[in-house]
Amino acid sequence: MPYVVRPADLADAPAITELLNAVDLIEIGRPETDLHTVEAELKHPEIDLSQDSWLAFHEGRLVAYGLVWEESGGERVDADHYVLPDHQEAGQQLFAAMEARALAKARENGAARAVVHLHLNVAPTLDTSLIQARGWSVVRRYHVLHRPVDPAEDRAPQVPPGVRLRACADEADRRRAHALNQATFAEHFDFQPRTYEQWLHDIGAERIDWSLVWIVSTEDQGDVGFLLARDDREAMGWVRGIGVLREARALGLGGLLLRHAFAAFAARGRDTVGLGVDTGNTTGAPGLYARHGMTVHYAVDTWETVLG
Incomplete structure (x- = not known):
């Protein structure tokens, strides 16, 4: 043709x-x-x-x-x-x-x-x-997960003593969210470091509702995790990124962030929340999402070729 x-x-x-x-x-x-x-x-x-x-x-x-x-x-x-x-x-x-x-x-x-x-x-x-x-050949597999949410069942979780959960209210918090993103994803497959300005473009910052971006901190360690969600996809609410520093991963903070996002989307009238995860992730993320009711919507392969 x-x-x-x-x-x-x-x-x-x-x-x-x-x-x-x-x-x-x-x-x-x-x-x-x-x-x-x-x-x-x-x-x-x-x-x-x-x-x-x-x-x-x-x-x-x-x-x-x-x-x-x-x-x-x-x-x-x-x-x-x-x-x-x-x-x-x-x-x-x-x-x-x-x-x-x-x-x-x-x-x-x-x-x-x-x-x-x-x-x-x-x-x-x-x-x-x-x-x-x-x-070309396949070198990695990712899952796009989804989960139904309901305002009657998905209520904001109680924040444990000694833990603080806050929305990104100002520029300093946004820069902190970027730093946490870079630190928590540095170990991930295919990670590419991004400056703050590059990250803002990557996430489409001009369309971000920063009240859907949260930072979690503890009294002992300060800011240790973040979740970046967005509500501008027609198909579903979307978790663009979630990460907790290695030294704070045994405290249940990833689950706290996730449940908080589910509740926020349910309160906004969304019926589904989705996110993507590397099936080879070694931080325990796939298990965390499964424990919180997320199931596979579809799967994506990373194909690679080496030219030169």
Whole structure:
């Protein structure tokens, strides 16, 4: 089939959102991509859309979308790729362009190779045999979890003596939440350090309701954990990040933060809360979420290729 391929721009956000929701419908049974999420991706300060994005059209319809970006300052490069099932050829055209650009970006950083990661649903619209032939393989699995919430059952938990739970009320608290995010996620697979300003962009700070971002502290240790939630997804309330410092992980603070978030979303009229977790996480997070009633909504694999 003949395809027209060109870079994306911000005006393409509605068409990209429509494509991603068509993919969602096939992969997870319902559309869950919001326009503002796509717009934020296209506005990423470390992306030059003229070189780092690709749209493939067939007879005027958008059928594939690709994006690459780099946050490591070295060899690690990230990619997004979406394609409709009947247009695998377009998907492969985008892969060739994405791989070439990823290697160029890594070499611009002085790296000899590019290590590229791509997240795909475990049953994607992409024919994964085609990228296996290109040298891609699965290196990690993530679960998107969800849980129903109800205002009659999910009430704000009692905070134990010696523990304080506060919302991010000012700039100092926001910077503290960033520091806790960086410290608690530093051990995680594929972690990339981010400055405060970069983190603000990553979380879409212009849309964040900071009353849904909490810091937990103890009398003995001070601030030891955080939870960042957001209520701007149509599909469900979302926990964007939760972490407790290693030295405070046996105090039940992760569960306290989680129950507090459930209660807050239930009080706002939400009926479902979701989050993502690395199945290889060694901090005990998967078990924590299971104990609090969260179940698998769908699974995502991290695919990797090494170019150079």
